Amino acid sequence: MAFIKEENEDLKIEEAFRVNHEDTEEQTDLVALKEESEVLSEMKEEDQDFITEEKYFSCSQSESSSSRNIAQMTGTLNSHSREAYGEKPFKCQQCERSFRLNKYLKNHLRIHAEDKPFTCHHCGKSFCHKGSLKTHMRIHTGEKPYSCPQCRMKFTYKPTFNAHMKSHTGKNPYTCKLCGKSFSQKGNLKYHMRVHTGEKPFTCPNCGKCFSHKVSLKSHMRIHTGEKPYSCPQCGMNFTYKESFDIHLRVHTGENLYNCKLCGKSFSQKGNLKSHMRIHTGEKPFTCDQCGKSFRYKITLNKHTRIHSREKCPICHQCGKNFTDKKDLKNHVVTSHRGEAFHVPPLWKEFHT
Incomplete structure (x- = not known):
């Protein structure tokens, strides 16, 4: 129990750092990007199934068994031709994305x-597609169906x-020209560049805080909504972020x-x-701007500033x-005034409860 209490104290300090630490935003982006890509992944898999079906038919440039069969399969072959030539004639009028x-x-x-x-009957989160809900449920069940063979x-x-599989090849063809960091995917380099440009196009409508990526804003909104989708199966504690949930499991x-x-002291978190x-x-590193006193932890500084505030x-x-x-x-009362008889004023009740 003492171990768990000490770890909980560590988590509290780390949680205080997490909210304002800019370095964690990129980590949150990568985690949130997984869930953000659910719909896209579903569409790609469905697309692949469709392509597999089309292998039973001939391309418009190949010979077919009869003119009657060609007429019946015109729609499928047209779709197959669009796949072959990269045509996407169905365009969204709101965001101009094509399909x-x-x-x-x-x-x-x-x-x-x-x-x-x-x-989702666990956390109440809603999805556009049934497949996305099915994928989301893995958060609650802990299912991880994809295992690296290496x-x-x-x-x-x-x-x-x-x-992840690309990491074993050692090939990172997309390199940042400013800092030299390399990425296996072009999209990750694009997101990374915002670290250098400082671009934060996504603004929270509640508090005005800006974010580099839409998924970071989406994750931040849980602070205002109170949503905590990650629940510990052992003690029932709920968490806003998956990183905090994973750390808690330790x-x-x-x-x-x-x-x-x-x-020799050991910790579950690098921070x-x-x-x-x-x-x-x-x-x-944390200094009070009113009296100049310094502190090891930001949470201690926040506690100290109450002395100067009203x-x-x-x-x-x-x-x-x-x-x-x-x-x-x-x-203080327990250690300094133990056993003393004293009158409890009305205000004490306010602070004691």
Whole structure:
């Protein structure tokens, strides 16, 4: 139990860092991109099935068995020709995206109409397509059907699995000219470039915060909606982000991947080890702009700033000492005034409950 409590404290500190840490946005983008690509992946797989069916028929440039069969298969062959020549005649009038088949356009239009008839009974999230709901359910079941034959890593989504497989080839043909970082996919390089340009075209309508990618905004909106789609099957705790959920699971498994080389203490998160190292280095990067006092952790700075603000602080009615939060006041009463008889004023009830 002591281990779990300590890990929970680590998670609280890390969660405080996660909200404002710009470096985590790119990680959130990559995770959210998996779910964002569900519909597209479904369409591609459906497209592939259609192509497989078409292999039973001849192309318009090949000989066919009879003129009657050609007439019956005209629609299929036309579709096959469009596939061969890359034609996409069905165009969305709202976003100008084009599709090879009319049924794909109809599926796509649900996005603009916000028609999401398929709802998850676990978290209430809705989807345009049944296949997307089926894929989403893997988050709750923990199913990872795609396994790498080389390193045995498992993946929830096929696009992520395919991208991972490219990592074994060592080929990253798309290179950033500014920093030299390479990518296996052109789209990832495109997203990466926004790190250098500072472009953040997606704005939250509630708080005005801007994001580089649409999926980051989508993930951020959970803060306002209160949505926590990731539920721990062991203790029932719910999480806003999958990263936090994955880290939390290590509390139950006892897995600590990151060890301090100075004192041997281990942590489940790399960020917690980095924060811990400040104890040894004496680094205090968070400074109060009003009094100049420095702190190791941002959460401690936030707590400190309440002293300068006009926020109502709990007061010990035995000695008149002020505290920044109720927890500190309770600890003070237990340690400093244990066994003392004193009158409990009405205000104490407010801070005690």
